[in-house]
Structure formats: C-alpha cells, structure tokens
Amino acid sequence: MYRISYKAFKFEAKDALLYRIDPRAKLFVALYSMTISIITFDLTTLILLTIYLMIYISLLGKILRKIMRNLLVLTPLIIIIFLANYLVTFNIITSLVPAVKLITLVLSMNIFFLTTSPDDFSLTLEKLGVPLTITLAFSLSLRFIIVLSKQLNEITEAQLSRGYTLDRGGLIQRIKNFIPILVPMIVLSIKRSIDIAETLEVRGFRTDVKHTPYHDLKTTRRDVVFTLSSIVSITIFYYPLQDILSLFIPL
Amino acid sequence: MIEFRNVWFKYDEEGDFILRNINLTIKRGEVISILGDNGSGKTTLIKHMNGLLKPTKGDVYVDGENTRDKPISELSRKVAIVFQYPEKMFFSPSVEEELKATLKNFGLEGEELNNRLEEILEEFRLVDLRDRTPFSLSGGEQRRLSIAIALSWDPDYVILDEPTTGLDGYSRRDLTKTIEKVLAKNKTVVIVTHDLEYLFEFAPRVILLSRGAIVFQGSFKELLENEDVIMRNGLESPKISMLMKVVRRDGGGCGMRYSELLSVIIERLGCSEDV
Structure with missing residues (x-):
C-alpha cells in the first residue's frame, strides 16, 4: 500500500x-x-x-x-x-x-x-540549558514529521489520481517516478517553513529575551x-x- | 456509472468506520454534489471512486468493473479527481510543461501531443500563463490548471473536491465557466462541498453525508425545502432560498438555477434584461 x-x-x-x-x-x-x-x-x-x-x-x-x-x-x-x-x-x-x-x-x-x-520535550531541553533556537527547531521538527507524512500521502494520492505509477520500470525509472512527489514535497515544505517563520514574527517571538513558559x-x-x-x-x-x-x- | 454497494470503510483495524453502509449510484452525464460537514467522510468517499481507497466491506464498481480488480493507473483514466489544494499535484517548471508531462504519461507524442496541448491551453484560457510556474499562479488560476490537467486525458467522470475553497468572486465565476465547459462535454461532474450557495449555479442531485452515512439523497430543490436537514447536518441554509420562497408564490420554485431565478425576478419587476 x-x-x-x-x-x-x-x-x-x-x-x-x-x-x-x-x-x-x-x-x-x-x-x-x-x-x-x-x-x-x-x-x-x-x-x-x-x-x-x-x-x-x-x-x-x-x-x-x-x-x-x-x-x-x-x-x-x-x-x-x-x-x-x-x-x-x-x-x-x-x-x-x-x-x-x-x-x-x-x-x-x-x-x-x-x-x-513535543511541547514538554522542548521545555525539558530548555530547562537543561539548551538554547531556545535549538529547542524550538527540535520541537518543530518533531511536529513536522507528522505534517510531512500527511503531506506526502496527499501528494502521492494527487499524483496517482493523475495517472502516475510509482512502481513502473527499472531502478532508474523508479527513481524518476518519484520526481512528481519530491518536487511538490520540497516546494510546499519550504512554503510551510516560511509561513511558520512569519507567524512566529507576527506573534512577537524573540530569541534574545528570556521566555516565561505558559505551562x-x-x-x-x-x-x-x-x-x-x-x-x-x-x-x-x-x-x-x-x-x-x-x-x-x-x- | 459509478456504483457503491454496501460500502463500509475504516483506515485501520483499531479505528472507527469512516464510511457506513454506503449505497449510491452515479450515472453518466449527471451533476451530483456530495455534501456534509467537516469529517463527514466526503473526501474518503470520493477516494473510493478511482481506487485510491478500497472498501473494508462491500464493493465499488466503475462502469461495471470492481475497483478491487483494477489498478489506480487504469481507473484514473476514467475517473479524474481534482483535490482541494491543487498545488499538491504540480511539479513542472511551467504550466506548459505541467500539461505536457500529463499528456506524455498517457502516451501522447509528437504532433498529437502539441495539438492537444494547444487545444487545452486555449480552452482553459491558459495561453498567457503557459510560461509561468504553476506555484506562482493565483488560487483561481491554479484551480483552472488542475481541472485542465484532469480533463487533458478526457476522463468520463470529473470529481472536484471542495472546488470553491479560498476562491474570490472572480475566481468562483471562472470556476463556474470551467465546470460548465466540462458539463457541455456530457461528462459526469461530482462536486464535493459544504458551500450550498455555490450549488445554485448547477442545481445538482445531492447526497448528504453525516458521520460517514448517507442521511439524505434527492434533488437540490428537495434539500432546500428540508431546512431541518440542512441545519441538523452542519450546513448553512443559503439566503437566496428565502428569496426563492417569496418568488414561489407566483409559480417559481426552490432549487432553481440562478439564471432561471433571475428571469422570474426580471419578469416580475418589469426590469430590462440588461439588469
């Protein structure tokens, strides 16, 4: 499947x-x-x-x-x-x-x-003295695993619906078959990263001040x-x- | 004809059923709308139509062939799905290349490919956009391109998943024109939406889903007359249906298309057709 x-x-x-x-x-x-x-x-x-x-x-x-x-x-x-x-x-x-x-x-x-x-995870790292930029990147990466796998499923479904087959041909052809999946995957991930960065800025997120966690x-x-x-x-x-x-x- | 026979579906063994005992027939050449609130199973239902998903119980038949026995690559030639976010299907550097890739995938080459390409670009008003990157197009243009891609291999069934999401007024009108073109070719169009207002453009047969089960099947007119059903299933009753109720006193009817309603109003008010 x-x-x-x-x-x-x-x-x-x-x-x-x-x-x-x-x-x-x-x-x-x-x-x-x-x-x-x-x-x-x-x-x-x-x-x-x-x-x-x-x-x-x-x-x-x-x-x-x-x-x-x-x-x-x-x-x-x-x-x-x-x-x-x-x-x-x-x-x-x-x-x-x-x-x-x-x-x-x-x-x-x-x-x-x-x-x-993921929230508690990054908070734990923060409490252990890991810089906020790293803990934030870490917790976002953890969240991204789920988001990206969902996105990968949706892109694959869209390409299969367009008549593309992933398991056709020899090894080189099979690698080529993944181009219609990889390109939107990369473009949409970059777009999503930019969106998140903008959202953080809009919400006044700063790394140069000490944070007081909500929880x-x-x-x-x-x-x-x-x-x-x-x-x-x-x-x-x-x-x-x-x-x-x-x-x-x-x- | 697409036929669902006692279809039940769940994504994994531990989970709940997403579709429950679906019995449905979609005939050639008809416009049908699948309605329902968020999480009612609309998208899961359409994914059964081209074999992306196979039923846990029951069967789905496309033109008499069981989707279990056919690969998606074969079923997608007959049934095209345009998903809610068209950008997930783009991977080429330009609109022209995007369409070419699809046509090549379906075996077209040389002059035949070029002729078909020009035909599609012309038909979907994409000539001026041919060198643009698909990702840089507006929401409406992306939707138009995705429908053009879906129709490029001439499928019999076109399924549009939430086609009006994120579209402005201009793009909605644009979408209507595109769908009308599809209908003119006697294709079956399935519109998945919860935007009742938009359905006045086509007045289709409607299937209403709630928690994975069909709770209403009938004409658009019958649905509008059942305000209770609309409210109970998380949909919003269109304001225009109130106007229709007023017009009905003089022989009009609920569920008319916009164009028909407009004619009745123009006639009653004695305005000119230019209005």
Missing part, C-alpha cells in the same frame, strides 16, 4: 502515570536505564532487564502495544546485528548480547519519548518517589537477581 502511517510519530496522551510525571524525571530514569543497558554485557541481565522494562512500561505507561509495534519495525535490524556478530564470533550467546542490548535501549528510550509531548514544569513529591523507586528497582532488580539466577541458569 502506498500510504505512510504516521501513527508511530503521533503523540497521544493516555490516562497513565508516566504521562503525568515531570519529563525531567522520566529523562533521568530513561538515561539511567540506557546506561545500565550499555555497561551490561551479561545476557541473563539483559534479558531480565528487557522483561522488567516491558512490565514497567506496560503498567505505568499503557504503551506496550505501541512499543511492540516499534520493536517489530526494528526486527530486521536486530536480526542483522545478531547475524553480523555471529559471523565474526561464531558464538550464539555473544551474538545475542548486542541484539538484546538494542531492545533494552529502545525500551529505555521509550520511557521518555513515547510519554512526552511550566514542576517537580512534585510524586516525581521524586517515581525517580527513586525506578532507579532502585532497576538497580536492585539488576544485581542480586542476576547473581541468584546465574546459579541456576549457566549462561
């Missing part, structure tokens, strides 16, 4: 704890979990961490289905990583480590990325409890359980 689904990039707030937590706390937990994933080279630990993160995210964020969909998209990459390592080491367990590591990294990132709106981030006791319990659970879960299980499963 020619349609591009932009659902994976669309932020939809759900009635779950992770959506209500201060994004800075979520970012901290996500980075901590990613660090654990990176420094761990033990397969049992990584598998346990994967299972734990899946339960953690599905209970606190209700986004397991979305995560599974993202992991499904990554499956070819996971398989390639496994095969590439296997061809070098000829050891299944050693080859599985980087593959499972990728899964834990994706799960860890999702704690923050799938539960934080500010506030850290509450709940955020502190969340952060501490998450860090402790990941750490406790990681060390002793790994040692205990290693006694029974000789990996």
